[in-house]
């Protein structure tokens with residue numbers, strides 16, 4: 021009886037457990053129904069395949085079961101899912117250990133109930149676009165890995181994680197929505213924690229000394245927060261630490277010597293803080309140290325010489341401190357250095373002779389110090405160098421043979437030193453050189469014509485030297501040249517006519533030389549922003565255009581120059597030319613638009629007189645109509661206004677914009693222009709001249725574009741305003757805008773990658789010009805592919821400055837503006853929140869355009885998921901090489917994959933959420949030119965490996 025009862029009990033137990041396991045299986049399959057109901061995504065269909073057996077889902081992709089048939093793992097990372105993850109997952113899957121949902125587009129809040137999964141060990145929800153506040157994590161007693169990075173959580177930081185004493189991995193990087201919070205002492209309860217990434221997630225206050233008790237830590241990252249106070253010496257107890265990232269905070273005091281106890285340390289970055297005192301020798305002795313970055317602090321004392329013995333050091337970046345003394349002589353001898361940036365310190369003495377012995381050095385940057393002596397001859401053999409910048413020191417002696425012709429170098433900057441000797445012919449080997457600065461030295465000899473073989477040169481500054489002889493005519497082959505400064509030398513030839521083929525030239529200064537001969541008439545085909553020929557020995561007639569352009573000043577000090585009798589010369593000191601010059605045909609009208617509207621009357625009168633006298637195209641009435649209106653000419657114009665007015669007929673319409681109609685007009689002189697006709701809104705009450713004169717946007721466009729000359733910025737030739745309408749006359753861009761070329765183009769005429777790369781570089785150069793070469797600088801504020809126009813040979817030109825705002829540089833800082841502009845899909849996140857435009861907003865928008873070029877996709881597409889954009893989509897894909905390949909435009913099969921991925925990395929940096937981590941447009945230009953050889957997949961690591969490491 022007893023035995024029977026026992027048997028019965030056993031049977032009952034078995035059937036019950038059987039039953040309960042059946043119930044679980046039911047529950048488990050039900051969960052898949054829920055998933056399919058609340059989430060969408062192609063990959064889910066892989067679960068529709070009929071699989072025979074009791075627990076078919078155990079064979080589904082992304083699902084793992086244990087031996088009893090319980091689901092223990094769900095990994096749907098990067099499945100392009102969108103929708104809600106079902107609530108109470110552990111009710112259905114009671115044995116779940118691993119849940120990986122990263123890189124999906126999960127809507128709404130942290131999925132309810134996950135925090136009740138007491139057996140869960142690994143929860144990964146990186147890049148899941150989750151919002152809202154976080155629940156109490158205390159019940160997740162088994163959790164070992166928690167990755168909630170790159171989300172948009174708000175509210176209080178979940179302090180309950182301090183209850184998760186099994187944690188080994190913790191990542192909250194990039195959650196800028198939390199309320200400010202402080203690291204609690206209780207964090208030290210996480211004694212098993214190996215990785216603690218709490219970067220850019222709103223931590224403020226001090227770093228508690230007790231963190232030194234978390235001796236399991238291998239990786240500690242607290243960068244991009246608001247940490248204050250000293251770096252606790254107790255960090256020296258973290259004997260397993262390999263990576264320590266404290267950059268971008270407000271830490272003060274000295275770097276604790278105790279960090280020298282961290283013998284495993286590989287990568288240390290404490291840049292951009294307020295640290296003082298010396299660099300501890302103990303830190304420089306560390307046996308595995310690869311990266312040491314302490315730039316932008318207030319460190320003093322010498323660089324410990326012991327660092328020269330390191331056999332592991334790759335990156336040393338100490339710029340912008342107050343360091344003194346010498347650079348260790350043996351630096352670079354024992355390790356393969358890739359980047360050295362010691363700029364902006366008070367370092368002195370000689371350069372280390374064997375700095376590039378390892379053959380890997382890319383950046384040698386030591387500008388603005390007190391270095392003396394000669395450049396070691398070995399520097400001419402540093403074949404790997406991309407940038408070599410030693411300007412503003414006291415260096416002397418010759419420039420090493422081959423230095424200027426280094427095959428990969430894109431910037432060589434030797435300015436403001438005491439270099440002597442000649443420029444070697446080998447400069448012609450500098451095929452990647454884009455910027456050459458040797459100004460303010462004692463360089464003598466002639467400028468070798470071979471310089472014209474360095475065909476990527478954009479900027480040349482050789483001013484203030486002792487160069488003599490001819491300006492080589494071959495210089496006209498440098499088609500990309502934007503800046504040519506040769507002033508204050510002893511050049512004695514005539515001005516070569518070939519200069520007129522430098523179509524991109526913006527600034528030309530030949531003043532204070534011994535130049536002879538006449539000014540080539542063809543020079544007025546150039547439209548440099550600034551030109552200076554003063555104090556030479558030029559003679560003959562001054563081209564009319566130069567005088568009318570107000571450039572008289574820039575011709576002064578040339579006693580042999582004269583002017584034609586046709587001109588009223590009251591505004592110049594030039595004598596009237598002898599008879600032989602006077603009948604010369606003047607074929608170049610060029611009126612430089614001054615900043616305001618002031619010059620107009622003069623221009624109109626002049627134009628009127630000239631037109632009547634020389635060509636008599638306009639009838640009296642027309643002249644009256646237009647002279648009673650505003651006319652502003654900005655570039656050389658050679659067309660007749662009546663012709664334009666007459667051509668404003670329907671058949672010439674090529675488009676309608678928000679503000680007016682665009683016409684394509686072919687002029688009788690063969691030129692084609694685009695004319696935008698805007699209706700002026702008459703202000704009835706107070707129809708003053710001022711108010712008739714257009715709304716602000718138009719005025720901004722006129723003023724901005726009128727004053728800019730750059731080959732990648734659309735030219736505004738001229739502007740008319742009358743009581744009926746306003747006409748803007750632009751250069752015509754036959755290939756339309758980039759948006760249409762990328763997204764509307766038929767498949768057979770899509771843009772190939774070299775063309776797209778050229779477009780990217782051109783736009784970058786145009787923006788770099790706006791941001792860095794103009795004063796005050798200009799923020800475009802609405803960079804997008806529809807505002808990038810394409811010329812006949814697919815050169816890009818940035819257009820539509822209606823919302824651009826010229827920012828006055830006040831006290832050296834950007835004054836930002838608070839008028840919101842921009843276009844959905846392109847707006848930088850901080851701009852959307854704060855409505856403060858900075859140059860970094862343009863960088864962000866440019867990054868979006870880069871992504872369009874790379875992927876062929878629009879900034880917002882249904883496939884990215886609701887309210888998700890291209891940046892999100894790309895970021896979900898790029899962590900693996902295969903993923904990165906997937907984002908590339910499918911129409912560009914096979915070719916140039918590597919190059920495209922390199923540009924993709926630049927795009928990712930440009931679209932970093934933290935503005936400070938985005939590169940400047942100057943850097944972007946360099947990166948695009950350099951075809952950066954590093955690999956990186958996120959803002960942070962990229963930053964580490966390229967230009968944040970090195971400032972310039």
Ligand SMILES: *[C@@H]1O[C@H](CO)[C@@H](O)[C@H](O)[C@H]1NC(C)=O
Nearest residue numbers: 070071072073076078079080
């Ligand atoms: C499901 O997977 C198990 C082991 O993982 C395997 O033995 C079985 O054959 C699979 N069933 C099907 C239908 O694929």
Ligand SMILES: *[C@@H]1O[C@H](CO)[C@@H](O)[C@H](O)[C@H]1NC(C)=O
Nearest residue numbers: 097122123144146165167189
């Ligand atoms: C989370 O998943 C992503 C891939 O989706 C991976 O790169 C990351 O390392 C994971 N985090 C942890 C802590 O395992």
Ligand SMILES: *[C@@H]1O[C@H](CO)[C@@H](O)[C@H](O)[C@H]1NC(C)=O
Nearest residue numbers: 156158159179180181182183
């Ligand atoms: C830790 O867990 C205990 C017990 O569940 C709870 O009382 C406490 O509030 C938790 N701590 C935090 C910081 O949430």
Ligand SMILES: *[C@@H]1O[C@H](CO)[C@@H](O)[C@H](O)[C@H]1NC(C)=O
Nearest residue numbers: 208228229230231232233254
């Ligand atoms: C943790 O560190 C603090 C300060 O460094 C120390 O006072 C305390 O005793 C340590 N606690 C444990 C449990 O080791």
Ligand SMILES: *[C@@H]1O[C@H](CO)[C@@H](O)[C@H](O)[C@H]1NC(C)=O
Nearest residue numbers: 256257277278279280281302
């Ligand atoms: C750590 O470093 C400090 C200073 O460098 C030293 O005084 C101390 O003894 C070291 N501690 C250990 C445990 O090595």
